[in-house]
Amino acid sequence: MVKRTSFEGDACPVARALDAIGDWWSLLIIREALSGQRRFGEFQNKLGMAKNILSARLRALVDHGILAIAPASDGSAYQEYVLTPKGRGTFPILVALRQWSEAFDDRPEEIATILVDRAKGRPVKKLELRAEDGRLxxxxxxxxxxxxxxxxxxAG
Known part of the structure; x- marks a missing residue:
């Protein structure tokens, strides 16, 4: 695997975020974790990744505090990958990417799913950036x- 440049100490928060989650495999792993996947085999089956690439990405996500390793929830000897609060904090990022794709994709009719509110079954509104006073x-x-x-x- 080619070594990437690290932006860990960069003054730009966008560059620093990309250092942690900026490759597409990592974002897809996070997407699957947000959908409830927790085990190595589940990620591999859903994403079709080579084991070595998946191992490296999972290790990096754990190192960045986005995922944590926990004992298997079914009591087996396996380990699971669980989202940390930092990992769950990526949800709006993935929603923004999804909504951007839905708005600008050349073939939006091929997008297989829509994001809906679980309680109401209605589509989620487009994310908006607002000022402190509520202006868009x-x-x-x-x-x-x-x-x-x-x-x-x-002092004193």
Whole structure:
């Protein structure tokens, strides 16, 4: 496997996120984990990945704190991969990718599923970025500015 450049220490939060989840296999593993898959064989069957690639991606996701290894929930000797809070936090990222694909794919009719609210059975609304006051924002409405320096506590 080719060694990727690490963005772990990069000042950009997008680059840092991509360091943890930026390859497509990792995002697909997370997708499957969000759908309830927990075992190596389940991931392999669903994704059709080579064992060595799956092992490397699972190890990286564990190293980044996105997945954790736990004893099998059925009491067997197997181990399972469970999403951590950090891993569950990727859900909006995957929803955003899904909705982007649904909006811009050349053949949207070939997309096999729709995301629905489990309780109501209705499609999920498109994600929106809103200002603190509730206004809908686009990229033209935002900018980056330096983070304020941490406040020093006074002694005494």
């Amino acid at each position: 924002l686009s990229s033209a409405d935002t900018t980056l500015k330096p983070r304020p320096a941490p406040r020093r506590r006074s």
